[in-house]
Amino acid sequence: MTTLSPEIQSTLAQQGIELPSWAFGNSGTRFRVWTTEGTPRDAFEKIADAAEVNRVTGLAPSVALHIPWDKVDDFGALRRHAEDLGVVLGTINSNTFQDEDYKFGALTHESDRIRQKAIDHHIECIDVMDATGSRDLKIWLAEGSNYPGQTDMRARQDRLNDSLRQIYARLTGEQRLVLEYKFFEPSFYHTDVPDWGTSYAQVATLGDRAMVCLDTGHHAPGTNIEFIVMQLLRLGKLGSFDFNSRFYADDDLIVGAADPFQLFRILVEVIRGGGLNNPDVAFMLDQCHNIEAKIPGQIRSVLNVQEMTARALLIDHAALAAAQSANDVLGAQAVFMDAFYTDVRPALAEWRESRGLPADPMAAYAASGYQQKIEADRVGGTQAGWGA
Secondary structure, three states: OOOOHHHHHHHOOOOOOOHHHHOOOOEEEEOOOOOOOOOOHHHHHHHHHHHHHHHHHHHOOOOEEEEOOOOOOOOHHHHHHHHHOOOOOEEEOOOOOOOOOHOOOOOOOOOHHHHHHHHHHHHHHHHHHHHHOOOEEEEEOOOEEEOOOOOHHHHHHHHHHHHHHHHHHOOOOEEEEEEOOOOOOOOOOOOOOOOOOHHHHHHOOOOOOOEEEEEEOOOOOOHHHHHHHHHHHHHHOOOOOOEEEEOOOOOOEOOOOOHHHHHHHHEEEEHHHOOOOOOOOOOOOOOOOOOHHHHHHHHHHHHHHHHHHHHOOOOOOHHHHHHHHOOOHHHHHHHHHHHHOOOHHHHHHHHHHOHHHOHHHHHHHHHHHHHHHHHOOOOOEEEEEEEO
């Protein structure tokens, strides 16, 4: 059986992956939102479900919130609730894509009134951050156009930058603005922040506490995502990951489901660029479990990230550097593939047990009775997820 060195074990012990609150709520497609038994009825129950993932994996110490989906009367109470369950509140995600006023844009809108409304929403999100102790405000914009000539693309970039400057000015202390990108949908001709270059160009004008968020599902087919990871780490502007998986578009599937080797390659560059266990680079899931059980889906995703991290840490860097220096194409590729094909699951199970965690977190959750309890206790839960 493959063994994990003390150095690898120490690195893995520091790994933390933030869970999205919306992954525990009902979600669906453009055609229907599917309901599931045991769905949380409020943000407090979402936090409880997230804490279960952390209990059996030791990998999920924080939970991201989405405003207004997770609005509560007392965010201080929500923060204490999370801490009592052994987790903390993390990234605050804004929402400017479900209001009628934002049909033709929010932070890019031609109307000063609507644009100010969107700016004020983000200021409200920063107020939430003050109450929860959150560091990051993450912004994803469903803005753009469907037809050539429909709008002035350049003017929209100018308005976006002005809006972001006003939001950034409200940040205090260590708080950060993290701008996500997505190459299409729901706007199909042009999207206002379609790629890492546009996100970088915008945040670079704001200041040191403005960063780029990379969602692994937000790229055109065939995109070399690990190159983007490398470049943003090299530039010091990779603020966070949204880990998920895609077959065709923004599928938001379990991490590594479509292409485990891609996840491995991404993590290789994360390690190479100093992004692993770096407090300036947040690891987060962004998923919607439409047909699978919510909590097990999150458990599977964080375990997949852990497994591919362990494989990436097995790379023989001395052998790789020697092969690269000698332009030994096959030799260098073999070093990569040797690490990728190593089955680390038995070693990870043994290591978990040594830390007082279940060897098999999926089985431990299934045996815990938690799922049966929430299905019996929670009636009428509809807490929003994507598409709800």
